[in-house]
């Protein structure tokens with residue numbers, strides 16, 4: 609195994625930490641400040657008290673090497689937060705940015721009707737997550753493929769921008785926006801070729 613590859617224990621711990629920092633700090637009895645930061649020492653102690661023994665050294669490896677750079681330290685490594693993906697209302701000081709003309713969203717067929725009626729909604733998170741390319745959108749959708757064939761939408765980010773929508777770019781390359789109205793969405797039907805049971 610390469611040094612920059614997380615062990616399976618580190619991957620498990622990294623998932624737990626992302627979940628605590630994005631959704632459930634109360635699960636281990638800690639609080640985040642309004643910018644989503646947790647105190648590193650307090651978090652490690654609280655994790656240990658709840659059965660997840662993670663050393664500072666391991667945490668540093670998780671921050672550096674987790675596949676999607678989900679969590680980040682402050683400058684002196686006394687605080688830690690998730691870069692994006694929260695369901696709890698914190699302001700992680702996302703940077704506004706001008707997106708490429710087209711972005712993508714990966715989901716699954718069973719969501720199609722609702723998405724095409726209501727648009728893309730943040731559901732349990734603070735923002736809708738959009739991908740810069742089809743490959744990434746396919747990976748995002750792939751997380752749910754047990755529940756249905758994948759469905760990729762092209763998002764007309766250029767038109768959204770023109771119409772006054774705001775976009776944020778998280779430091780790990782995920783595009784975020786409040787919602788995407790159906791008018792800006794186009795399903796990429798060619799994705800269907802990969803799935804024999806698509807739209808029978």
Ligand code: HQG
Pocket residue numbers: 676678693714715716719722723726727728729730731732733736737738747748752782
């Ligand atoms: C769907 C992972 C019905 C939406 C990924 C998605 C991403 C609707 C699900 C990040 C809907 C929400 C986020 C509507 C949206 N009706 N379904 N109107 N609007 N949906 O997990 O984009 O590994 O909150 O299509 O890589 O799947 O955690 O969003 O299927 O970047 O770092 O509702 O999570 O990153 O699911 O994934 P999610 P997502 P991490």
